[in-house]
Amino acid sequence: MHSLSRRLLLCVSIPLFLLFGVMGFVLDLSFRELSNRSLQQVLDSQMVQLIAAAELQPNGSYAPAARSLESALSTPGSGLYAQIRSPRVSTVWQSPSTAGEAIAFGPALPPGARTFSRATERDDDEVAVESRGIQFSDDPASGQTLTFSVAVSLGPYQKELWRLRTQLLEIFGGLALLLLGTLVLLLRWVLSPLRRLEREIHAVEEGRIDTLGSGYPRELSGVATNLNALLVGERKRVFRYRDTLGNLAHSLKTPLSVMRSALTGEVKTAGSPGAALGSEIDRMSGIIEHQLKRAAASGGALLGQAPVDVGAVASELRATLLKVYARKDLSIELAVELESQFIGDRGDFVELLGNVLDNACKWCKSRVRLTVSIDNLTFSRERLKVVVEDDGPGISEEDRRRVGQRGVRTDENVPGHGIGLAMVQDTIEMYGGSLTIDAAPLGGARFSIRLPGR
Amino acid sequence: MRVLVVEDEAALRDMLKARLTEAGFTVDVAADGEEGLFAALEYPLDVAIIDLGLPKLAGLEVIRRLRAGRKTYPILILTARDNWQDKVEGLQAGADDYVPKPFHFEEVLARLQALLRRAGGWASPELVCGPITLDTRAQTVKVSGAPVELTTFEYRILEHLMLRAGEVISKTELTERLYDEDFERDSNVIEVLIGRLRRKLDPQDQLKPIETLRGRGYRFALSRQTA
Numbered sequence: 048m049h050s051l052s053r054r055l056l057l058c059v060s061i062p063l064f065l066l067f068g069v070m071g072f073v074l075d076l077s078f079r080e081l082s083n084r085s086l087q088q089v090l091d092s093q094m095v096q097l098i099a100a101a102e103l104q105p106n107g108s109y110a111p112a113a114r115s116l117e118s119a120l121s122t123p124g125s126g127l128y129a130q131i132r133s134p135r136v137s138t139v140w141q142s143p144s145t146a147g148e149a150i151a152f153g154p155a156l157p158p159g160a161r162t163f164s165r166a167t168e169r170d171d172d173e174v175a176v177e178s179r180g181i182q183f184s185d186d187p188a189s190g191q192t193l194t195f196s197v198a199v200s201l202g203p204y205q206k207e208l209w210r211l212r213t214q215l216l217e218i219f220g221g222l223a224l225l226l227l228g229t230l231v232l233l234l235r236w237v238l239s240p241l242r243r244l245e246r247e248i249h250a251v252e253e254g255r256i257d258t259l260g261s262g263y264p265r266e267l268s269g270v271a272t273n274l275n276a277l278l279v280g281e282r283k284r285v286f287r288y289r290d291t292l293g294n295l296a297h298s299l300k301t302p303l304s305v306m307r308s309a310l311t312g313e314v315k316t317a318g319s320p321g322a323a324l325g326s327e328i329d330r331m332s333g334i335i336e337h338q339l340k341r342a343a344a345s346g347g348a349l350l351g352q353a354p355v356d357v358g359a360v361a362s363e364l365r366a367t368l369l370k371v372y373a374r375k376d377l378s379i380e381l382a383v384e385l386e387s388q389f390i391g392d393r394g395d396f397v398e399l400l401g402n403v404l405d406n407a408c409k410w411c412k413s414r415v416r417l418t419v420s421i422d423n424l425t426f427s428r429e430r431l432k433v434v435v436e437d438d439g440p441g442i443s444e445e446d447r448r449r450v451g452q453r454g455v456r457t458d459e460n461v462p463g464h465g466i467g468l469a470m471v472q473d474t475i476e477m478y479g480g481s482l483t484i485d486a487a488p489l490g491g492a493r494f495s496i497r498l499p500g501r
Numbered sequence: 502m503r504v505l506v507v508e509d510e511a512a513l514r515d516m517l518k519a520r521l522t523e524a525g526f527t528v529d530v531a532a533d534g535e536e537g538l539f540a541a542l543e544y545p546l547d548v549a550i551i552d553l554g555l556p557k558l559a560g561l562e563v564i565r566r567l568r569a570g571r572k573t574y575p576i577l578i579l580t581a582r583d584n585w586q587d588k589v590e591g592l593q594a595g596a597d598d599y600v601p602k603p604f605h606f607e608e609v610l611a612r613l614q615a616l617l618r619r620a621g622g623w624a625s626p627e628l629v630c631g632p633i634t635l636d637t638r639a640q641t642v643k644v645s646g647a648p649v650e651l652t653t654f655e656y657r658i659l660e661h662l663m664l665r666a667g668e669v670i671s672k673t674e675l676t677e678r679l680y681d682e683d684f685e686r687d688s689n690v691i692e693v694l695i696g697r698l699r700r701k702l703d704p705q706d707q708l709k710p711i712e713t714l715r716g717r718g719y720r721f722a723l724s725r726q727t728a
Contacts, residue, residue: 297554297581301510304603308516332603336583364585367592371599374615374624394586401585 051241052234059230067219078211082204090163090177093117093197097129098181101193108138109183109193120144126200128152128174135191152196156180166198173201240264244271251278254353254390282352289394296339303332340398341473354388355396357419357431357500364401365417372408379404383419389431390499391478399474402467403435403494410439414489421500431500436487447484471496502617502661503527503678505549507537507563508579509556517550520606521613525640525657527678534558541567545677546574547661548617550609553580553591561594568595575616579604614638621664623725628663631723633702633710635663644702654679655698658691662711662721671718695719 100111109131119127120142129142130152151166153176160180168174178196240263250256258275261268307328310321358381365379389396400417407415418434475482480498487493504526508514511532518528529544531537534555541549541563549567553560564576576596580587583601591599597619598612614637618626628635632645640656642649651659657679662670672691679691695711702710712722 293582296583300581300602301513305510305512305516307603308513308520308606328603340584363589363593367585367589370592370597371588373597373619394584397585397589401588405585 052231052238055234056227056230060227063223063226067223071215071219074215075212078208082208086175086199086201086204089199090175090197093127093129093199094177094179094195097131097195097197098179101131101195106138107136107191108133108140110140116142123147126202128198130194130196130198132194132196133191134193150174150176150198152176152198153178155194156192158182158192165201168200173205174198175201240267248274257352292339292342296335299335300332303328303335337469340470352392354390354501355393357387357389357396357433358383358385360389360393360397360400361417361419364397364404367401368404368408371405375408376413377408377411378414379408380414380416382417384421387419387421387431388501390501395474395478396498399471399496400433402471403433403496406467407435407437407439407492407494411437411491412439414438416487416489431498433496433498434493435496436489436493437491438487438489439491441486441490442484442492502547502657503529503545504613505529505531505537505540505544505546505551507531507534507541507549507555507560508552509533509554510552516606517609520610524610525653525660527680534560534563538563538566541572542570545674546572547678548575548577548613548620550577550579550613551596553578553582553587561590564591564594564596575620577609577612577616579609611638617664621666623664628660628666629726630663630666630710630721631708631726633663633708633723635660642702649701651698651701654694655701658694659698659702662719666721666723666725669714669718669720674718 096117097111100115101109102112104110111129111131113121117127119125120129121144123144123146125144127142128145128148128150130145130150131140132138132155133140134155148168150168153162153164153166156162156178158180160178162176162178164176164178166174166176176196176198178194181193181195182191183193244259244263244267247256247259251259258278259271261271263271307325310325310328361381361383365381368379369377404415404417414437416434416436418432418436420432422430422432472482475496475498478498480496482497483495485493485495502525504521506514506517506521506528508517508530509532514530514532518530521528529540529546531540534557536557537551537555538558540546541551551560551563555563560578560580564578567576575598578591578596578599579602580591580599581602588599597616600609600612614626618624618628618637626637628637634643635641636643637660640660642651642656642659658675661675661678675691695713699706699711702708708723710721710723712720714720
């Protein structure tokens with residue numbers, strides 16, 4: 048039950064069905080009562096007619112005069128049956144309609160007794176039977192108690208009852224469905240702002256829009272406003288944080304530049320105080336570079352931030368690197384799958400790809416190749432595959448291991464693969480991606496990186 | 502070679518000016534973006550060094566505007582925010598190379614010389630035209646393998662002519678690029694220097710490396726040799 052509309056639907060439909068059930072049951076009960084009463088009346092009137100029509104026969108038994116018989120009693124299988132028992136002469140008169148039927152009219156009764164019963168006729172047809180014990184006062188052989196019985200087949204009544212029941216079910220069922228349908232439509236309407244909220248939050252997550260829209264109903268507008276405030280606040284906070292770090296780096300590096308330039312000349316003499324200071328300045332710059340950059344990397348997608356177009360970043364970096372490495376006869380091949388996107392911060396991605404490509408350009412003889420593809424097979428988030436190859440000398444096993452190691456103090460430079468690659472490694476880890484280094488078909492090193500993307 | 506340094510940090514600016522002058526450049530300086538843009542648009546420069554974080558007008562904007570003003574000389578950017586986004590933006594705006602702070606001066610000098618060579622169409626730091634070889638790193642000149650002693654100004658004129666070998670360079674342009682703006686200019690000095698250069702490079706008057714084009718200027722006439 049994780050859906051509000053399902054819960055509401057259930058809440059409403061249970062009482063609805065209970066109500067209709069009880070109504071149906073009560074109606075059915077009164078129908079049955081009504082049909083019983085009319086059956087009773089039929090039986091009573093037939094009984095009275097039978098008693099009135101009974102005449103003493105020459106043999107001392109009673110039977111109705113044939114002319115006074117109702118046509119239904121003379122037609123076999125009509126559904127109306129009668130019997131008169133005259134115990135003195137042990138004779139039983141049965142209406143012609145009983146021909147071929149075996150109806151259990153029940154035992155003989157004492158005078159004044161009256162019974163109702165139901166009996167099964169052949170073919171499982173039920174009949175209602177009324178019997179009365181009667182003594183005629185004008186009977187010459189007085190003391191003889193006659194038992195009059197009238198039976199009516201229940202078939203037609205039951206048929207009628209079923210017809211009524213079916214009708215009831217149809218009407219109530221239809222009504223219930225109609226109500227439920229209306230309810231579903233109403234719920235959809237009532238819950239549509241929630242659905243919109245859900246859609247918009249999703250769009251924010253995917254970076255298609257940056258904040259939630261307006262025009263939510265009163266109950267939700269507070270939530271939407273607060274969410275927007277949170278989104279904007281978070282973004283502002285991150286930007287301010289980065290700005291501060293950038294300013295900090297700037298304000299630390301400029302005096303370091305001045306110090307370094309003031310030392311020039313003295314540095315060349317090994318063992319001099321200038322040389323020692325110079326190496327300390329280098330270390331400090333390294334730490335500032337690495338730690339501040341690391342702190343400024345966002346390490347995840349900010350909500351509402353658009354995904355990064357990998358192709359655009361790649362071609363910008365390519366143009367930049369070709370300019371920077373103009374002294375080298377360099378070719379950078381790009382093979383970027385169309386519309387591949389990195390899910391995360393643009394700055395992080397530019398930094399990461401810039402560093403890997405820069406490293407490749409630094410070490411290559413003349414060729415660097417960047418291949419970007421989107422993995423459709425895996426269901427993981429890390430579907431963006433970035434491969435950078437070069438035709439340089441490659442990286443030794445030992446250095447590969449060092450670059451791949453977690454927690455290595457990377458401000459102690461791995462010669463030639465220093466801060467830049469440590470930074471790359473950090474960023475990949477923050478995004479939960481992976482980095483493998485092996486030999487490229489071009490001859491140099493191959494960096495294969497997996498990152499969240501689509 | 503005339504270089505403009507736009508840097509707001511006085512200590513750094515002074516250091517760059519001193520060391521660049523020492524390395525044989527004529528140096529103009531500016532302390533903020535507006536001043537820098539003015540100098541960049543008005544002075545006859547060979548190269549500019551621009552810090553990205555400038556007061557009044559951001560370095561990126563200075564670069565954009567001077568490129569919009571059809572200035573084609575190479576630009577080297579200095580940046581304390583050493584990240585790729587800034588590098589990409591800087592180079593897209595029209596800069597040609599970058600050096601992150603804190604830098605070694607030697608790095609700046611090497612990048613600057615490389616930019617100048619590239620702007621003149623040279624790939625290697627050694628400029629070779631016929632038997633004359635000029636090493637921009639060591640600032641030495643050899644003719645047929647024999648070293649030639651040149652004064653600073655003589656070297657600067659030769660470097661300028663050789664970097665743009667084949668092009669006509671006016672006397673005014675040479676003067677402007679040899680002296681600071683406040684220096685008293687005398688075009689006769691150039692004629693004297695050219696005469697001395699010719700005697701030193703070509704004592705037998707056989708090579709005729711420097712042509713005089715009447716009323717137009719000078720041209721380095723020996724064809725370039727590409728490595």
